[in-house]
Amino acid sequence: QAVVTQEPSLTVSPGGTVTLTCGSSTGAVTSGHYPFWFQQKAGQAPRTLIYDTGNRHSWTPARFSGSLLGDKAALTLSGAQPEDEAEYYCLLSYSGGLHVFGTGTKVTVL
Amino acid sequence: QVQLQESGPGLVKPSDTLSLTCAVSGYSISSNRWWGWIRQPPGKGLEWIGYVYYSGITYYNPSLKSRVTMSVDTSKNEFSLKLSSVTAEDTAVYYCARHMDVWGKGTTVTVSS
Numbered sequence: 001q002a003v004v005t006q007e008p009s010l011t012v013s014p015g016g017t018v019t020l021t022c023g024s025s026t027g028a029v030t031s032g033h034y035p036f037w038f039q040q041k042a043g044q045a046p047r048t049l050i051y052d053t054g055n056r057h058s059w060t061p062a063r064f065s066g067s068l069l070g071d072k073a074a075l076t077l078s079g080a081q082p083e084d085e086a087e088y089y090c091l092l093s094y095s096g097g098l099h100v101f102g103t104g105t106k107v108t109v110l
Numbered sequence: 111q112v113q114l115q116e117s118g119p120g121l122v123k124p125s126d127t128l129s130l131t132c133a134v135s136g137y138s139i140s141s142n143r144w145w146g147w148i149r150q151p152p153g154k155g156l157e158w159i160g161y162v163y164y165s166g167i168t169y170y171n172p173s174l175k176s177r178v179t180m181s182v183d184t185s186k187n188e189f190s191l192k193l194s195s196v197t198a199e200d201t202a203v204y205y206c207a208r209h210m211d212v213w214g215k216g217t218t219v220t221v222s223s
Contacts, residue, residue, distance in 0.1 A: 001172055001173065036210050038156075038210075040156075045205055045213045045214065045215050045216050046148075046156065046205070046213055047213065048210055048211050048212075048213070051210065051211065057211060089155065089156050091156075091158070091210065096169070097161075097169030098169065098171070098172065099158040099161075100158060101148075101155060101156040101157060101158055102155075103155055104155045104156070
């Protein structure tokens, strides 16, 4: 089964920009993996931010954007706010209907 | 407004079967969407368990496939998860989701005698 890897932790200054990445042990991440990104704050259920690489939901702040960066999926937070401090997970889709979550990135706004 | 609500026993004995239901409101489960289950052990990351289409088509995580059954009840607008032969490693918060945009709040299941 594929392993999906994310940075364990990242720190960003208020108002700053940070990019999280999501890599696959099977090779390059492409749009065919339909990358999702989720935000999970302490004690809460996850919330979906991005689907299909770079599409925001109606509730997703515009400061979050998704893309492909090299051979990985990426989530960029531009203009970080204190309320963006959370754990972030990606999810990739594989053949046969399999989905695998990333290992998660803890983002600190400091 | 679409809402999902998990329900089921909070405590399950080892070797028993864990059974959870996800009630969907504000949206027909028979619409063209997949319905999924995800879990999160204490202090750990998210694990995709699988998903089910309203017609009954299912896809499961290979690591759990031998123990998992998912189904849909269109008359009640809900879907369910059964996980057999549970051990302490199945202790987790279990989430249901409309794949993958709307999530339930999650329900904690502890496996212990």
